[in-house]
Amino acid sequence: MNITYIYYLSSLLFLIGVIGALFFETFSRILISLQFIMLASIINFLSFSQTLYENPVWAVLFVLFSTLLLFLFESAIVFYFYLNVSEAKFGKFDLNKNLYYFNIKDWLE
Amino acid sequence: MDLIKDMNKFMNPFGVLTIIFIAIFILIFFGFAQRKKFKVFGLVLTCIAIASAFFINIFGYFKNGGFSDNLFTSDFAQIVEISYVLIFSLVLYIIIFVYNSSSINFLKTNLIFLFSIICLVFVVISKNFLAFFSSFICYNISIFALVTSLNADATLLLKDEYKGKTSLEAQFKMSIITGRFFISSLLVTFFMFFGLSILYGVSNFKNFSQLGEVINSYGSDISLVIIIFLFMTYLYFSLFPFQAPYIDMIKKQTISSNYVVMLFYFFPGLILINKCSVIFYSLSPVNKSILLIGLPILIIVASFGSGATLFKTSSLRKTSSNFILLFFVGYILNLLIYLNDFIKEGDYRWLNYSILSLIIISWLPLSIIFSYLEKETGFDNIENLKLVSSKSKIVLVCLIASFLSLIGIPGFAGFSGRSTYFNLVYEIILEGLKGSHSSQNYLMLFIILLYLLTFIVSIIKLFLVIFSRKKIFDDADIESKFNFSRPFISLSFTFILLIFLVGIIYLLGYSNINIFNFNLANLKLF
Numbered sequence: 269m270n271i272t273y274i275y276y277l278s279s280l281l282f283l284i285g286v287i288g289a290l291f292f293e294t295f296s297r298i299l300i301s302l303q304f305i306m307l308a309s310i311i312n313f314l315s316f317s318q319t320l321y322e323n324p325v326w327a328v329l330f331v332l333f334s335t336l337l338l339f340l341f342e343s344a345i346v347f348y349f350y351l352n353v354s355e356a357k358f359g360k361f362d363l364n365k366n367l368y369y370f371n372i373k374d375w376l377e
Numbered sequence: 378m379d380l381i382k383d384m385n386k387f388m389n390p391f392g393v394l395t396i397i398f399i400a401i402f403i404l405i406f407f408g409f410a411q412r413k414k415f416k417v418f419g420l421v422l423t424c425i426a427i428a429s430a431f432f433i434n435i436f437g438y439f440k441n442g443g444f445s446d447n448l449f450t451s452d453f454a455q456i457v458e459i460s461y462v463l464i465f466s467l468v469l470y471i472i473i474f475v476y477n478s479s480s481i482n483f484l485k486t487n488l489i490f491l492f493s494i495i496c497l498v499f500v501v502i503s504k505n506f507l508a509f510f511s512s513f514i515c516y517n518i519s520i521f522a523l524v525t526s527l528n529a530d531a532t533l534l535l536k537d538e539y540k541g542k543t544s545l546e547a548q549f550k551m552s553i554i555t556g557r558f559f560i561s562s563l564l565v566t567f568f569m570f571f572g573l574s575i576l577y578g579v580s581n582f583k584n585f586s587q588l589g590e591v592i593n594s595y596g597s598d599i600s601l602v603i604i605i606f607l608f609m610t611y612l613y614f615s616l617f618p619f620q621a622p623y624i625d626m627i628k629k630q631t632i633s634s635n636y637v638v639m640l641f642y643f644f645p646g647l648i649l650i651n652k653c654s655v656i657f658y659s660l661s662p663v664n665k666s667i668l669l670i671g672l673p674i675l676i677i678v679a680s681f682g683s684g685a686t687l688f689k690t691s692s693l694r695k696t697s698s699n700f701i702l703l704f705f706v707g708y709i710l711n712l713l714i715y716l717n718d719f720i721k722e723g724d725y726r727w728l729n730y731s732i733l734s735l736i737i738i739s740w741l742p743l744s745i746i747f748s749y750l751e752k753e754t755g756f757d758n759i760e761n762l763k764l765v766s767s768k769s770k771i772v773l774v775c776l777i778a779s780f781l782s783l784i785g786i787p788g789f790a791g792f793s794g795r796s797t798y799f800n801l802v803y804e805i806i807l808e809g810l811k812g813s814h815s816s817q818n819y820l821m822l823f824i825i826l827l828y829l830l831t832f833i834v835s836i837i838k839l840f841l842v843i844f845s846r847k848k849i850f851d852d853a854d855i856e857s858k859f860n861f862s863r864p865f866i867s868l869s870f871t872f873i874l875l876i877f878l879v880g881i882i883y884l885l886g887y888s889n890i891n892i893f894n895f896n897l898a899n900l901k902l903f
Contacts (some may be wrong), residue, residue: 275578282571289564298560298600305567310675318487321581330507330577334570341566344518345559348525352552363557368619375617375624375682376689 274315281308293363295349298343306338390444390451390502392433393459394495400426401491408484410575419487420474424467426491426824429479431463447584450504454726458501458648461733468741469640477527478753486526491518493641500645505584506573509652513645514566515765520642521559527634528555554629558622558638565613572605589656596661603664606653607671613646614705616675617682624686627698628757632748635694639701639744640736647708651729654712655722665690665716674714676824679706680831687835691759693747696839700740700783703831707732707794710828717817719801731794738790738879739782742872753859762843769861775869776843778876780836796887798825 281304288301311333317324380752392605400422434456443452458867470490477483496519499512528551577811579599580591591597610616615623627635683699683706690696708729750761765773778789785795805822861869 278574285567289567295556295560302563302567305571309567309570309574312571313577316574316578320578326507327577330510330573333507333511334514334877337511337518337561338570341514341518341521341563344521345556345563347557348521349552349556352548354877363553367557367561368621370621375686376619377691 271319278308278311392437393430396430419484427467434459448505448508448757449502451502454739462497472636473633486846489523505603528630554626558626561622568609572602577601593659616679692757697744697747735794737777743779766790771866776871782876788880792877793883
C-alpha cells in the first residue's frame with residue numbers, strides 16, 4: 269500500500285479524535301476520541317518505520333513506552349473518577365458541557 | 378580519595394536526582410506517620426535535600442563541566458533551568474507545608490512532590506525525544522496525583538461540614554472539575570504524540586539536536602507539526618479562549634493545589650519552548666512564516682483574554698492565576714522577538730530566565746498576600762485588598778512594590794525583565810519603517826505595547842480597589858478581627874528587600890555605574 273494513503277488514514281483518524289475530544293460532553297466518549305488520536309500516531313510511527321527507514325527498532329520502542337505511559341495517565345484519571353463517583357453514576361458519567369466550554373460569565377466575573 | 382574523585386564525576390547531572398532519591402527513600406519509612414514531629418522531620422529533610430541538590434547542581438557543573446550522551450544532556454542552560462526548578466519547588470513545598478501540615482496525608486503528599494521534582498529534572502535534561510516524552514507523561518501523572526491528594530483533604534473537610542448526601546455531591550463536583558482539567562492535559566499529551574509521529578516521518582529524528590541538524594541541512598517541511606505545536610501551546614497554557622477548565626479548577630480547589638498548578642504544572646511547557654526555540658530559528662522561510670503569523674495571533678488573543686478578566690473580575694484567585702498566564706504569554710512573546718531577529722540567542726535565554734525570576738520575586742508576594750486575605754476572611758473577593766491598607770503598612774508597601782515591579786518601573790526587580798521590551802519599543806519608535814525589519818516593526822511594537830498595557834491597566838485597577846473608600850464588609854466583625862500575623866509581616870518585609878535589592882543591583886549594572894571600583898555590568902548578566 270502506498271504510504272500516502274496510510275498518511276491520509278491516520279490524518280482522518282486524528283481529525284475524528286480531535287473533533288470528538290473537543291465537542292463530546294460524555295467522559296467515555298472523550299476518552300474514545302483520544303484513542304483515535306493514539307491510533308493515528310501509532311499507525312504513523314509503525315508505517316513510517318517500515319517503509320521509510322531501515323531500522324524500525326527505535327520507533328517500536330517509542331510506541332511501546334509512550335502507549336504504556338499514556339494508558340497509565342488515562343487509567344489514573346479513570347480510577348480517580350471511579351473512586352470519587354459512585355458506581356451507579358460511573359456508567360453515565362457526564363461533564364455536562366464541552367471540554368473547553370466557553371462562558372462569558374466564567375471568563376469575566 | 379579515588380572515591381571522592383568518582384563522586385565528583387557522578388555529581389553532574391545525576392547528583393541532583395540521587396539526593397532527592399535518598400530523601401524519598403528515607404521518607405518512605407515515615408509515609409504513614411501522623412505525629413507532628415515526623416511532619417517537621419519531613420519538612421527539614423525535604424528542604425535540606427532541595428538546598429543541597431541546588432548546591433550540587435551548580436558545583437558539579439563548575440567542577441566537571443557539561444555532560445551529554447544519547448538520552449540526556451546537561452549544559453549551562455540545563456543547569457540554570459534545574460536551579461529554577463529547585464527554587465520553585467522549595468517555594469512550593471513551603472506553601473504546601475503551611476496550608477496542609479495538619480493533613481493526615483501530608484507525608485504521602487511529600488513523597489509524590491519529591492517524585493514530581495525528579496520527573497521535572499528528567500524533563501529538563503532529556504535530549505532524546507523518547508526520554509523527554511516519557512518523563513513529560515510521568516511528570517503529568519505525578520502532578521495529577523499531587524493535586525488530587527491535596528484536594529482530597531478539602532473533600533474530607535467538606536464531609537465533616539455537610540454530612541450525608543451533600544458531601545458526596547461536593548466530592549462528585551470536585552472530581553469533575555479536577556478531571557476536566559487533566560483530561561485537557563491528556564489531550565495535549567496525545568497532540569504531542571501525534572506531532573512527534575509526523576516529525577519522525579519527516580526527519581527520522583532521535584533527539585532535539587539531530588532534528589535541528591536535519592531541518593537545517595534538508596530544509597524539511599514541518600508546517601503541520603508547527604500548526605499542531607501552536608494549538609498544543611494554546612491548550613497547554615490554558616490561554617483564552619481555552620481557559621475554562623483551568624479557571625474552573627482554580628476557583629474551586631484548595632489554595633495549595635492552586636500553587637501546584639500555577640508554579641509547577643506549566644514548567645515543562647516553558648522548557649519545551651526553550652528546547653525548540655533554536656530549531657524554530659533555523660526553519661525554512663515557509664515554515665517560519667507560519668510561526669510568525671501564528672504566534673502574534675496567539676499573543677494578542679491571549680493578552681486580550683487575560684487582560685479583560687483581570688480588568689473585570691472580582692475574584693482574587695482569578696487575578697493571580699491570570700497574572701501568571703500573562704507571564705507565559707511573555708515567554709511566547711520572547712520567542713517571537715527572537716524569531717524576528719530583534720535579539721540574539723543569549724539575550725533571549727536571559728529574557729526567559731528573567732521572567733522566571735519575576736514570577737518568584739514579583740508575582741509570588743502578590744499571590745501569597747491574596748491567598749492570606751482569602752484564607753483569613755473566608756471570601757475570595759478583591760475588596761479584601763482594602764484591609765491591607767488599614768491593617769499593615771509593611772504588607773501594603775510589599776503589595777505596591779510587587780505591583781510596580783510587575784509593570785517594570787526602574788529601581789524595582791521587574792525592570793530586569795521589562796527593560797528589553799522598553800528598549801525595543803524605543804528603538805522601533807526611533808527607527809520606524811526605515812529599519813532592517815520594515816513592516817514587522819510596527820506589528821512588534823503593537824504586540825509589546827499591548828502586552829505591557831495589559832499589566833499596567835490591571836494594576837491600576839488593583840490600585841483603585843486598594844485606595845477606594847467604599848465600605849468592605851456588612852459584618853464589622855470580620856474587619857475588626859482580621860490582622861496580619863507577625864511571621865507574615867516579616868515575610869512581606871523580606872520580599873520588599875528582595876524586590877528593591879535586585880532592582881537596584883540591576884539598575885546599577887544597567888546604567889554602567891561603578892561600586893567600589895567594580896562595574897556590575899561586567900557580570901555579563903546585563
